[in-house]
Amino acid sequence: MNALHDGWIDIGRIDDIPRQGARVIAAPGGNIAVFRTVDDEVFALADRCPHRGGPLSQGIVHGRRVACPLHDWRIQLDTGQAVAPDEGCVARYPVLVENGVVRLRLVPHDACPNP
Amino acid sequence: MSKPKLVVVGNGMAGMRTVEELLKLAPDLYDITVFGDEPHPNYNRILLSPVLAGEQTLEGIVLNSREWYAERGITLHTGSPVVRIDRVRRCVETADGRLAHYDRLLIATGSRPFLLPVPGKDLAGVTGFRDIADVEAMLAAAARYRHAVVIGGGLLGLEAANGLQRRGMEVTVVHIAPWLLERQLDEPAARLLQQNLEAKGLKFLLETQTEALIGSASGRVRAVRFKDGSEVPADLVVMAVGIRPNTALAEAAGLCCNRGIVVDDTLQTVTDPRIYAVGECVNHRGVAYGLVAPLFEQAKVAANHLARFGIGRYRGSMTATKLKVTGIDLFSAGNFMGGEGYEEIVFRDAGRGSYKKLVLKDERLAGAVLYGDTLDGAWYFELMRDGTDVSAFRDRLMFGRQHLGDSGHGDDKTQVLALPDTAEICGCNGVCKGSIVAAIREKKLFTLEEVRAHTKASSSCGSCTGLVEALLAATAGGDYSTAPSKKPLCPCTELTHDEVRAAIVAQGLKSISETQRFLDWKTPDGCPKCRPALNYYLLCAWPGEYVDDAQSRFINERAHGNIQKDGTFSVVPRMWGGLTNPRELRAIADVAEKFRVAEIKITGGQRIDLFGVKKEDLPAVWRELSAAGFVSGHAYGKALRTVKTCVGSQWCRFGTQDSTGLGVKLEQATWGSWMPHKFKMAVSGCPRNCAEATIKDLGVVCVESGYEIHVGGNGGIKVRVTDLLCHVKTEAEVIEYASAFIQLYREEAHYLERTAPWVERVGLAHIKARVVEDADSRRTLAERFRRSQETAQTDPWQTRAQGAERHEFAPLAMLV
Numbered sequence: 001m002n003a004l005h006d007g008w009i010d011i012g013r014i015d016d017i018p019r020q021g022a023r024v025i026a027a028p029g030g031n032i033a034v035f036r037t038v039d040d041e042v043f044a045l046a047d048r049c050p051h052r053g054g055p056l057s058q059g060i061v062h063g064r065r066v067a068c069p070l071h072d073w074r075i076q077l078d079t080g081q082a083v084a085p086d087e088g089c090v091a092r093y094p095v096l097v098e099n100g101v102v103r104l105r106l107v108p109h110d111a112c113p114n115p
Numbered sequence: 116m117s118k119p120k121l122v123v124v125g126n127g128m129a130g131m132r133t134v135e136e137l138l139k140l141a142p143d144l145y146d147i148t149v150f151g152d153e154p155h156p157n158y159n160r161i162l163l164s165p166v167l168a169g170e171q172t173l174e175g176i177v178l179n180s181r182e183w184y185a186e187r188g189i190t191l192h193t194g195s196p197v198v199r200i201d202r203v204r205r206c207v208e209t210a211d212g213r214l215a216h217y218d219r220l221l222i223a224t225g226s227r228p229f230l231l232p233v234p235g236k237d238l239a240g241v242t243g244f245r246d247i248a249d250v251e252a253m254l255a256a257a258a259r260y261r262h263a264v265v266i267g268g269g270l271l272g273l274e275a276a277n278g279l280q281r282r283g284m285e286v287t288v289v290h291i292a293p294w295l296l297e298r299q300l301d302e303p304a305a306r307l308l309q310q311n312l313e314a315k316g317l318k319f320l321l322e323t324q325t326e327a328l329i330g331s332a333s334g335r336v337r338a339v340r341f342k343d344g345s346e347v348p349a350d351l352v353v354m355a356v357g358i359r360p361n362t363a364l365a366e367a368a369g370l371c372c373n374r375g376i377v378v379d380d381t382l383q384t385v386t387d388p389r390i391y392a393v394g395e396c397v398n399h400r401g402v403a404y405g406l407v408a409p410l411f412e413q414a415k416v417a418a419n420h421l422a423r424f425g426i427g428r429y430r431g432s433m434t435a436t437k438l439k440v441t442g443i444d445l446f447s448a449g450n451f452m453g454g455e456g457y458e459e460i461v462f463r464d465a466g467r468g469s470y471k472k473l474v475l476k477d478e479r480l481a482g483a484v485l486y487g488d489t490l491d492g493a494w495y496f497e498l499m500r501d502g503t504d505v506s507a508f509r510d511r512l513m514f515g516r517q518h519l520g521d522s523g524h525g526d527d528k529t530q531v532l533a534l535p536d537t538a539e540i541c542g543c544n545g546v547c548k549g550s551i552v553a554a555i556r557e558k559k560l561f562t563l564e565e566v567r568a569h570t571k572a573s574s575s576c577g578s579c580t581g582l583v584e585a586l587l588a589a590t591a592g593g594d595y596s597t598a599p600s601k602k603p604l605c606p607c608t609e610l611t612h613d614e615v616r617a618a619i620v621a622q623g624l625k626s627i628s629e630t631q632r633f634l635d636w637k638t639p640d641g642c643p644k645c646r647p648a649l650n651y652y653l654l655c656a657w658p659g660e661y662v663d664d665a666q667s668r669f670i671n672e673r674a675h676g677n678i679q680k681d682g683t684f685s686v687v688p689r690m691w692g693g694l695t696n697p698r699e700l701r702a703i704a705d706v707a708e709k710f711r712v713a714e715i716k717i718t719g720g721q722r723i724d725l726f727g728v729k730k731e732d733l734p735a736v737w738r739e740l741s742a743a744g745f746v747s748g749h750a751y752g753k754a755l756r757t758v759k760t761c762v763g764s765q766w767c768r769f770g771t772q773d774s775t776g777l778g779v780k781l782e783q784a785t786w787g788s789w790m791p792h793k794f795k796m797a798v799s800g801c802p803r804n805c806a807e808a809t810i811k812d813l814g815v816v817c818v819e820s821g822y823e824i825h826v827g828g829n830g831g832i833k834v835r836v837t838d839l840l841c842h843v844k845t846e847a848e849v850i851e852y853a854s855a856f857i858q859l860y861r862e863e864a865h866y867l868e869r870t871a872p873w874v875e876r877v878g879l880a881h882i883k884a885r886v887v888e889d890a891d892s893r894r895t896l897a898e899r900f901r902r903s904q905e906t907a908q909t910d911p912w913q914t915r916a917q918g919a920e921r922h923e924f925a926p927l928a929m930l931v
Contacts, residue, residue, distance in 0.1 A: 009928075009930065011927055011928040011930075012927045012928055016922060016927055017922075017927065018665070018666055018922065019666065020640060020666040020667075021665075021666045023922065023926065023927035024926045024927060025926060025927055025928045025930060026926045026928070026929045026930060026931050027930045027931065028930065028931050031926075034927060038639060038640040039639070052680070053682075054682070055678075055682040058670040058673075058674070058678060058682070059643075059670070060643040060646060060647075060666070060667070060669065060670075061666065062638070062640055062641055062642050062643060062646065063638060063639055063640060063642075067642075067643040069669065069670040069678055070678070070680065072643070085558070085568050085569045106930070
């Protein structure tokens with residue numbers, strides 16, 4: 001684990017993340033939530049809801065969305081955007097799955113101002 | 116590749132709502148062209164009455180500006196009536212000779228005012244009341260002339276009369292029926308309305324039939340003559356005797372029409388599946404709707420099919436009526452006239468100008484007329500739609516739900532419309548009246564759901580729903596409370612809670628995905644609303660067999676603790692009947708010190724709450740609590756929570772029975788059971804009721820001769836005192852009756868429905884019949900509960916302390 005190449009870090013196996021669920025990565029810049037959808041797509045977002053900082057990793061994952069456990073804001077996993085009419089976004093992290101291994105980069109995509 | 120073409124005939128509320136819904140689902144699917152007769156962009160037709168009365172401006176009622184169309188790439192032709200549909204070539208032709216090809220056609224031509232076929236109907240100064248041109252004609256007349264006659268004492272006629280009177284005209288309303296609004300009101304309510312309007316200066320001629328409109332030499336109307344030969348002067352005549360679906364274009368194209376373009380449940384015309392029709396021009400299952408909410412429901416379904424989702428069905432709407440005349444509140448819905456087999460409850464206070472009539476059939480509300488105080492209209496409407504048994508609160512039914520006075524809304528009985536903008540409406544989310552009204556105006560909201568999404572008002576505990584609906588009605592106009600004839604479980608399905616539950620049992624559906632597949636769920640894997648509900652329904656239907664789906668549970672039930680605002684959890688060990696001892700207290704103290712618990716608090720349910728526990732520490736905390744003999748208190752679950760007790764006969768000089776001991780036995784029999792919502796019990800040792808048993812889901816009050824069992828209480832959002840279920844003699848009977856009641860609640864209540872609203876919905880009589888009067892039914896229910904408890908009573912804390920579900924609590928990776 002944690003073998004570094006090109007900034008990609010092995011964080012575990014996809015099977016370690018429950019389908020329609022998420023796991024937390026404790027990272028230097030704060031927790032990152034890694035989600036697995038019902039179709040085995042994997043997404044990584046900062047584990048902080050843009051509304052009041054709720055831990056998105058604890059929400060119910062449905063389709064490509066997660067519902068924040070604190071006040072039920074819905075966040076789009078593939079864009080990091082709050083679902084309208086709510087407004088806000090969460091930082092997205094590059095993540096990929098190779099041979100069942102989930103790899104993550106700690107430098108977020110720059111589309112969202114919220115780190 | 117060029118996109119398929121969608122042509123919309125009709126630039127009004129129904130047509131454009133369909134386009135908006137379509138763009139939400141499939142923004143790039145079609146090239147869209149819209150044709151409108153009127154020279155204006157889409158506006159809120161419901162608000163023409165306030166415009167006429169000078170309370171709104173024309174600019175203020177525009178719904179979609181020209182920029183709106185342009186930004187979305189929609190081609191808009193205003194003032195360009197379509198005169199022909201060529202279904203073979205699939206194109207439409209406008210009056211100015213424009214041709215537009217379509218792959219899909221949406222007809223939303225609305226309705227036209229019906230003009231009485233009397234001599235003189237074509238004179239200048241005779242108008243309907245339908246569109247901006249009519250309003251402009253009326254305003255122009257009001258500026259120059261004095262006498263107006265409105266023919267028709269229906270909703271539209273009265274709104275027109277009120278507006279013209281406010282503009283300074285002398286207005287006479289001519290009506291053929293014996294009282295005003297005979298389709299919406301009974302006679303007493305109509306008389307009150309008439310008095311009220313007469314006090315404002317309107318004149319009425321009832322049971323009066325128009326024979327002819329008489330013109331002057333200039334060709335303008337000057338008088339109206341009636342069948343009895345009498346005449347009244349008239350410089351302006353507004354015909355408001357009814358509307359007719361505007362079907363001429365569709366009929367000419369050979370589409371089946373019968374008082375409306377006939378459509379099926381997908382809003383496709385029965386003649387040509389490429390052609391859809393929505394709105395007032397439509398006949399759906401024999402009904403043509405003239406109110407806005409049903410049109411919006413149709414729009415949703417039509418959009419769904421146009422977007423090729425193909426899953427929505429429109430099944431008709433129940434409608435209610437409001438009159439948009441400032442200072443006059445009336446509401447009517449359903450069968451308000453009653454008749455054979457119906458009962459009436461009537462309240463009349465002529466001095467205050469208040470009248471209410473409720474019509475009941477078989478202990479269910481069939482219709483309602485409210486005049487003066489209409490705040491509870493939405494509630495009555497809900498009771499009608501849900502077919503709620505009202506026998507248990509029939510004596511209070513007339514006085515309404517009394518939103519004002521609920522916790523969080525103060526006790527000010529002032530009407531919500533009279534409140535200042537700064538008044539807080541939603542106490543949970545801190546939303547004041549001004550922000551709600553502004554959002555409704557600026558974001559053009561029409562439904563309660565939209566207001567909830569945009570402002571969060573009434574989206575949490577829901578107790579201010581009636582207030583928000585009243586604001587919506589006042590601001591957006593129209594029939595805000597009109598709702599589908601049945602209420603789906605969630606937006607993923609058309610089916611109700613009851614239908615889904617019945618299918619699970621009847622079809623032997625054993626998993627969430629199987630249920631969703633079998634019942635044609637619209638989403639791939641549901642939503643946070645339906646998944647927990649399905650998980651519970653399956654758990655209840657197949658105890659011991661169904662494998663709980665952790666991912667379909669809210670985090671509290673997945674992590675077996677209550678998530679707090681900082682993401683930590685709270686831990687509440689079970690204390691049977693509220694009893695504890697030094698050893699247990701020492702163990703709790705040790706845990707609190709070892710894991711540096713941030714705060715310790717005694718809960719309202721006689722237990723101890725440890726706050727600020729980190730999620731990853733939960734299994735270790737539980738391990739130590741388990742070792743001291745504690746099990747989970749389920750303080751986080753839709754489950755049996757606590758059994759509160761007083762000390763009872765063991766210590767108390769008034770105690771009649773061992774209430775503490777009975778509380779412990781009840782808790783031991785019922786702990787661990789999952790419920791539709793949280794479930795609280797209490798046992799009091801005497802009628803002084805120190806355990807407050809009469810505001811619990813199930814409360815036992817001990818008396819000398821035995822035990823009273825009370826059900827359906829609530830001390831939360833809306834305080835409800837329990838109903839007395841029965842009186843029994845032994846503790847064993849208490850346990851059996853309680854088990855049967857709990858099981859009935861588990862099997863019949865909707866997910867997230869507390870016992871209080873459930874008891875009100877199904878009626879105490881139904882519960883008594885199953886739990887008290889029928890001993891076999893009671894035994895069977897209690898036995899089913901006991902069997903379900905065999906597998907439910909495993910302590911989730913202990914199994915997790917021993918390593919179960921480890922992934923839930925540990926980070927996947929530590930990179931720090």
